[in-house]
Amino acid sequence: xxxxxxxxxxxxxxxxxxxxxxxxxxxxxxxxxxxxxxxxxxxxxxxxxxxxxxxxxxxxxxxxxxxxxxxxxxxxxxxxxxxxxxxxxxxxxxxxxxxxxxxxxxxxxxxxxxxxxxxxxxxxxxxxxxxxxxxxxxxxxx
Amino acid sequence: xxxxxxxxxxxxxxxxxxxxxxxxxxxxxxxxxxxxxxxxxxxxxxxxxxxxxxxxxxxxxxxxxxx
Numbered sequence: 574x575x576x577x578x579x580x581x582x583x584x585x586x587x588x589x590x591x592x593x594x595x596x597x598x599x600x601x602x603x604x605x606x607x608x609x610x611x612x613x614x615x616x617x618x619x620x621x622x623x624x625x626x627x628x629x630x631x632x633x634x635x636x637x638x639x640x641x642x643x644x645x646x647x648x649x650x651x652x653x654x655x656x657x658x659x660x661x662x663x664x665x666x667x668x669x670x671x672x673x674x675x676x677x678x679x680x681x682x683x684x685x686x687x688x689x690x691x692x693x694x695x696x697x698x699x700x701x702x703x704x705x706x707x708x709x710x711x712x713x714x715x
Numbered sequence: 716x717x718x719x720x721x722x723x724x725x726x727x728x729x730x731x732x733x734x735x736x737x738x739x740x741x742x743x744x745x746x747x748x749x750x751x752x753x754x755x756x757x758x759x760x761x762x763x764x765x766x767x768x769x770x771x772x773x774x775x776x777x778x779x780x781x782x
Binding site for chain 2: 574575576578579580582583586650651652654655656657659713
């Protein structure tokens with residue numbers, strides 16, 4: 574382990590946390606459009622749905638593994654040291670509670686408003702992952 | 716009862732920066748910082764690695780407080 578690895582890992586960790594905060598905001602906006610099914614008309618629906626699914630899978634993967642696969646074993650091990658793992662664990666707990674509470678809220682909201690399964694799932698996934706990413710970003714950047 | 720530490724004092728006494736200690740232990744600078752400030756309680760493994768890197772027994776680095 575060299576000073577260069579530590580420095581590179583610190584910079585990559587900060588970048589990862591900042592990107593997570595940005596993606597969380599994008600997911601909240603995506604939840605709004607998903608709920609109203611009113612995304613910009615210029616984008617074909619299948620491209621929009623595929624793009625959304627890819628974004629969800631990518632950030633779930635980064636949440637699960639820490640990402641940084643191109644950075645080498647040493648840098649990755651520093652990026653995912655025990656503080657990062659503890660922060661990730663807290664972020665996943667936040668995601669679990671948001672998903673559960675939101676699931677109950679959407680269940681009751683469906684009695685009041687017409688909502689397709691797709692719309693409900695999109696809101697649930699967007700806001701759950703946004704909450705987990707935001708918590709992780711906050712813990713890493715504080 | 717909480718965990719206190721003398722990591723900052725002992726590290727500066729030995730003339731090490733957070734980055735140098737992080738390099739010696741193989742963790743991020745943020746980890747050293749959060750342990751020093753009592754934000755994060757390290758695992759036994761990390762506490763022992765810190766003790767070895769600083770050349771002190773682990774109980775000299777970490778102690779229990781009555782707060």
